[in-house]
Amino acid sequence: QKxxxxxxxxxxxxxxxxxxxxxxxxxxxxxxxxxxRQYSGKSPxxxxxxxxxxxxxxxxxxxxxxxxxxxxxxxxxxxxxxDSATYLCAADxxxxxxxxxxxxxxxxLAVHP
Amino acid sequence: GAGVSQxxxxxxxxxxxxxxxxxxxxSGHTALYWYRQSLGQGLEFLIYFQGNSAPDKxxxxxxxxSAERTGGSVSTLTIQRTQQEDSAVYLCASSxxxxxxxxxxxxxxxxxx
Numbered sequence: 001q002k003x004x005x006x007x008x009x010x011x012x013x014x015x016x017x018x019x020x021x022x023x024x025x026x027x028x029x030x031x032x033x034x035x036x037r038q039y040s041g042k043s044p045x046x047x048x049x050x051x052x053x054x055x056x057x058x059x060x061x062x063x064x065x066x067x068x069x070x071x072x073x074x075x076x077x078x079x080x081x082x083d084s085a086t087y088l089c090a091a092d093x094x095x096x097x098x099x100x101x102x103x104x105x106x107x108x109l110a111v112h113p
Numbered sequence: 114g115a116g117v118s119q120x121x122x123x124x125x126x127x128x129x130x131x132x133x134x135x136x137x138x139x140s141g142h143t144a145l146y147w148y149r150q151s152l153g154q155g156l157e158f159l160i161y162f163q164g165n166s167a168p169d170k171x172x173x174x175x176x177x178x179s180a181e182r183t184g185g186s187v188s189t190l191t192i193q194r195t196q197q198e199d200s201a202v203y204l205c206a207s208s209x210x211x212x213x214x215x216x217x218x219x220x221x222x223x224x225x226x
Contacts, residue, residue: 034214043204043217044156088156092212100146100169101215105155 002027002093006104015113019076023089023104026070033065033072034101036088044088048074079111115139117218119205125224128197134190134221138207145188146215147180148204156204162188163211192223200225 003026013019025033032051036044050056050063050072062075072091076083086106093102118137126132138145147159158172162182173179177195182188192199202222206215 032212036217043220046214046216049214090215100158100161100211103156103158 002102004089004091004093004102004104006087006089006107008105009108010110011107012110012112013079015079015081015111017079017111019079019083019109019111021074021076021087021089021107021109023072023074023091024070025072025089025091025093025102027091027093027102028067028070030070030091030093032092032101033063034090035061035063035072035074036090036103038086038088038106040085076109079109081111081113084109084111117205117207117216119203119218119221121221122219123222123224125226126195127226129194131191131193132195132223134192134203134205134223136188136190136205136207136218138186138188138205139216140186142207142209142216143185144208144211144213144215145182146206146208147188147190148206149174149201150204150220151201159190159203161211195223195225197225199223 005024035048038044048063050065056063060077064073088106089104090101120135145162149157161169177193180190202220204220206217208215
């Protein structure tokens with residue numbers, strides 16, 4: 001069973017701080033990794049994807065991938081209360097006979113003023 | 114439209130009734146996915162379509178659940194003889210190819226009385 005693991009949180013950070021969200025995956029063959037943000041009562045929204053080892057930056061967001069450690073992280077700089085949401089990590093994995101995205105259960109982030 | 118469209122947005126029905134949920138994916142996306150999300154829970158994979166074929170039905174919870182996709186586009190998820198435990202948000206996602214980023218619709222909130 002291919003898995004993606006995340007701490008459920010809540011992760012509480014003060015406004016302006018860096019929020020660090022972490023994810024591990026079990027399938028060493030996974031090549032593609034995604035971060036989704038889900039506000040309460042809303043559907044998941046893709047915010048970042050990363051395919052190569054190292055860092056990928058987009059505005060206040062940085063995704064980090066370490067394939068040797070099977071570890072993906074998302075850093076949010078200058079956190080804002082509007083960043084408060086659940087963040088889902090996903091990795092492609094061969095499961096059920098097909099390559100598809102496997103989602104973690106999500107980490108709830110709370111940014112307090 | 115530009116995004117994944119789902120209808121209805123809300124559905125309230127009595128236990129034992131059949132319901133149909135519709136998903137219209139992003140134009141040109143060959144892969145289509147159905148997920149279920151219960152209150153406060155993660156995404157539960159239901160079924161995946163590549164074109165009109167459903168190679169992975171492993172997540173369908175019982176034989177009361179079925180889905181089809183026609184013309185490589187619109188998909189319908191049908192739940193027969195609904196039960197209270199079927200109450201959830203049903204999310205549809207599409208992607209260009211099976212392991213590419215998935216884009217979600219706004220979901221159908223299903224409530225079984």
